[in-house]
Amino acid sequence: MNRSVKRIVQDFRRHPWIHLVSVITLAISLFILGGFFLVSRNVQHIAEAPGAEVSGTLYLKAGLTDTDVNTLKDRLQAKPVVHTVTFKSKASVAEELKDFLSRYRNEPVVGTELFPDVMEIQFKQGTSNEAIGALRVDIQSFPEIEEVDFSEDWLVQYGKFRQFAGILGVVLMICVVLGTSFVIANFMGMRHQSRREEVDIIRLIGAEEKFVLTPFLMEGVAEGILGATGAVMGLLFARSLMGGMLSVQWSSLLGIKSWLFLSLPQTMLVYLIGVLMAVSGAMVIFLRTQERNAR
Amino acid sequence: MSKMVRLHAVQKQYAPGRYALQDITFELDRGEFAYITGSNGAGKTTLLKVLFAMEKVTGGTILVNNREVSTLPRNKVSLFRREVGFVFQDFKLLPDLSVGENVGLPLEIRDMKKSEIQHRVSGALQLVGLGDRGNDYPGNLSGGEQQRVAIARSIVGKPVLLLADEPTGNLDNRTAREIMSLFNEIHEMGTTVLIATHDDALMTEYPARVIELDRGKIIADRDAGMSPAFGQEQRKEF
Numbered sequence: 001m002n003r004s005v006k007r008i009v010q011d012f013r014r015h016p017w018i019h020l021v022s023v024i025t026l027a028i029s030l031f032i033l034g035g036f037f038l039v040s041r042n043v044q045h046i047a048e049a050p051g052a053e054v055s056g057t058l059y060l061k062a063g064l065t066d067t068d069v070n071t072l073k074d075r076l077q078a079k080p081v082v083h084t085v086t087f088k089s090k091a092s093v094a095e096e097l098k099d100f101l102s103r104y105r106n107e108p109v110v111g112t113e114l115f116p117d118v119m120e121i122q123f124k125q126g127t128s129n130e131a132i133g134a135l136r137v138d139i140q141s142f143p144e145i146e147e148v149d150f151s152e153d154w155l156v157q158y159g160k161f162r163q164f165a166g167i168l169g170v171v172l173m174i175c176v177v178l179g180t181s182f183v184i185a186n187f188m189g190m191r192h193q194s195r196r197e198e199v200d201i202i203r204l205i206g207a208e209e210k211f212v213l214t215p216f217l218m219e220g221v222a223e224g225i226l227g228a229t230g231a232v233m234g235l236l237f238a239r240s241l242m243g244g245m246l247s248v249q250w251s252s253l254l255g256i257k258s259w260l261f262l263s264l265p266q267t268m269l270v271y272l273i274g275v276l277m278a279v280s281g282a283m284v285i286f287l288r289t290q291e292r293n294a295r
Numbered sequence: 296m297s298k299m300v301r302l303h304a305v306q307k308q309y310a311p312g313r314y315a316l317q318d319i320t321f322e323l324d325r326g327e328f329a330y331i332t333g334s335n336g337a338g339k340t341t342l343l344k345v346l347f348a349m350e351k352v353t354g355g356t357i358l359v360n361n362r363e364v365s366t367l368p369r370n371k372v373s374l375f376r377r378e379v380g381f382v383f384q385d386f387k388l389l390p391d392l393s394v395g396e397n398v399g400l401p402l403e404i405r406d407m408k409k410s411e412i413q414h415r416v417s418g419a420l421q422l423v424g425l426g427d428r429g430n431d432y433p434g435n436l437s438g439g440e441q442q443r444v445a446i447a448r449s450i451v452g453k454p455v456l457l458l459a460d461e462p463t464g465n466l467d468n469r470t471a472r473e474i475m476s477l478f479n480e481i482h483e484m485g486t487t488v489l490i491a492t493h494d495d496a497l498m499t500e501y502p503a504r505v506i507e508l509d510r511g512k513i514i515a516d517r518d519a520g521m522s523p524a525f526g527q528e529q530r531k532e533f
Contacts, residue, residue, distance in 0.1 A: 014391040201387045204349070205401045205448065206376040 004214045008222060011215065019223065022278070026227025029180030030274050031234045036176065037266045038235055038259075040169055045260045056121040056136075056150040064117065064144055072144045076121060079138075081131050084122045090115040116146060180277065195285060213286050220282035224275030231270060235262065299325045299360060299456055299487040300346065306354030307341055307511070315341040317511045319355070323489060325455075328482045330498050331491045333508035339491035342508065343458050346489070347381050348372045360455050377405065380449030380486075382459035386441045388433040394420070394444050395429035401452045419447040423477060439470030443477065450481055457481060459490040463497060475501045 012019050058076075060069070069087055076085045088096075093115050123132060132150060140148050199212055242259050262270065300323035307316040316338050323329055331339045344350040345357060348364050357364040360378055367375055388397050399416045407415075420426050423443040433441055442462060449457060459478065463471035475497050482488045492498065498505060507515040 010391075198389055198391075201389060202400070202404070203373070204347075204376065204381065204387065205404065206373050206452070207404045208373045209370075211404055 004218055007215045008218050011219065012222075019219075022223050022281075023226045023230060025180075025183060026223060026274055026278055027230030027234065029176070029183065029277065030228050030231035030270050032180070033173065033176050033273065034231050034235045034262060034266075034270045035238070036169065036173060037262055037270070038239065041263065041266065042259050055123065056132075056148065058119040058121065058139065058145050059147040059149070060117040060119065060144055061146045062116065068144055069117070069119075072142065073119065075142075076119065076139070079135060081123050081127045081135055082121055083124045086120045086122075088118050088120065090117050093118060177273065177277075196288075199286075216282040216286045217279060220279035221275050224278035225271065227278065228271040228274035231274070232262070232267060297325055298322045298358070299327065300489070301358040302346075302355065303357075304355040305342075305345065305352050305357060305365075307338075307345060307350065308353040314511045316345070316352070319511075319513060321506055321513065321516060323456075323487055326482075326485055326487055327504065328479070328488045329490075329504040329506060331489065331506050331508060332493055332495075332498065333514075334493060336510070337508040338511040339493075339508055340460050341511075343381075343460050343489070343491050347379060347458055348375055377401065377452055378455050380452065380454035380457040382442070382445050382449050382457070382462045384461040384464045386433070386445040388441055388444055388448075390433050392432075393429065394425065394431050394433065394436070397433065397444055398429075398447045398451050401448060405452070415451050416447075419451040420444075422450070422480070423447045437470075439466050439473060442466060442470075442474055446474070446477055446481070450486070454486065456487045456489070459488070461492055462490060463492065463494060468496075471497060472500065 060072075064072075073085050073087055076082055136148050136150055139145060202212055239259050239261055300321075302322070303320050305316055305319040306314065308314050319338075319342065331342055333339055341350065345352050346359060346364065348367055352365045355365065359375070362375060362378075364375065389400070392400070395416050398419055399412045402412045402415060416429065417426065420429055423446055425440060425443055425447065428436070428440070433444065436444065442465075446459075446462070449459075457478075462478070463474050466474060471494070478488055478490060479501060502519040504518050505515070506513060507517075
């Protein structure tokens with residue numbers, strides 16, 4: 001084992017560029033794969049964030065008194081699926097809109113006098129679509145309410161999208177693995193040319209297959225681990241860049257405070273796939289040299 | 296005297312009607328020194344290759360050190376090659392390994408202790424006159440020196456038989472003579488040596504048994520000191 005390790009270290013020193021290109025190829029492939037895992041995990045994270053839970057906006061009829069509004073608020077708050085109820089007067093809604101728009105341009109906002117007063121409802125986590133649907137029917141019959149706008153329709157669509165994205169993701173992942181394996185196999189083919197003579201000579205002076213194969217396998221493992229580490233580092237860097245963007249604008253909109261990184265099983269899977277791809281490539285070289293030496 | 300090499304009716308056919316070797320039968324005693332000669336394409340290299348289990352024969356039997364080579368299973372070939380040294384015309388040194396590492400490689404393959412490897416590598420390099428070049432790389436050596444390294448590598452494992460395929464083919468006359476002296480020295484130490492060459496001058500200067508091939512067949516087998524013409528008449532019967 002020590003000799004194999006020594007031979008690998010020697011080989012990395014002798015052919016640094018070959019190994020470097022090999023590790024970079026693996027790292028790029030695994031970065032793409034890990035990037036897919038990362039996106040998938042964060043999409044799920046956004047979906048599960050409290051801010052993305054079903055919320056509702058109730059547009060109130062004009063001319064309600066403060067008492068009417070307070071009574072309505074209490075009635076809504078008493079509903080078992082409701083978490084919070086917030087009243088926003090037409091003036092405060094207009095003010096919020098002005099604030100939002102003033103970040104981008106300094107033009108007066110027209111037509112704010114037409115805005116209605118609104119009540120925003122936040123539902124308790126885990127509330128079913130059926131319960132929300134039942135509440136919508138109930139609330140629509142309230143005389144103080146002009147219109148009900150719940151986001152459960154969006155969530156149903158989002159659920160369908162997630163299902164579709166899941167299938168698409170698996171297909172994409174298979175394509176990425178096959179594509180990168182193809183690239184790596186071709187690259188290994190080039191490496192095979194550079195190692196062929198060495199392997200032939202070692203065989204001619206009496207090396208057993210184990211002696212020839214072991215360094216190939218260990219090289220594969222080493223390159224796989226280095227490639228996967230490069231990919232994970234790259235993903236960490238990408239996440240930190242995305243984190244800066246999130247804190248500026250998207251945090252409140254998406255309801256998440258930070259992007260998640262790969263879970264431990266996902267990280268281990270990236271390493272495993274890296275090692276498997278590199279070892280497969282190494283085996284390709286070994287088998288090609290074996291074919292050549294078949295007597 | 297027991298035989299080191301026995302070939303009987305050996306055939307090597309690459310395609311129907313295309314023979315590289317035909318009905319090759321001869322024996323080599325232990326400790327014998329012999330040449331295989333013949334023009335280009337006569338079958339010298341093929342004969343050495345079948346003796347070294349680099350190619351399979353299509354007929355006949357080959358015994359080397361009482362081991363049947365022609366039917367040797369693939370997983371036994373590596374062990375067999377440890378008993379036989381082979382010197383190639385193009386040296387076949389690993390350019391990225393130092394001279395010492397190249398010479399020590401056959402011992403490393405045998406999983407020998409580092410101290411033992413160093414001791415034997417040093418001895419082999421001394422024998423070929425390169426005792427102080429162990430740390431150099433093949434690229435820094437002349438052709439003759441590289442061939443010496445290749446010879447050191449082939450004998451470091453103390454083979455019972457040493458095969459050499461045109462070992463002086465790429466060397467100038469003076470260096471070729473030095474290399475032949477070295478083979479003589481190795482032979483005097485008790486190793487059986489079989490050299491493929493078409494250099495008549497060297498064979499005259501270092502006389503030994505000569506097995507002559509032509510188009511894959513033995514056309515003469517003469518003992519040391521016999522002239523080629525005499526050898527033709529004295530062809531041995533098997």
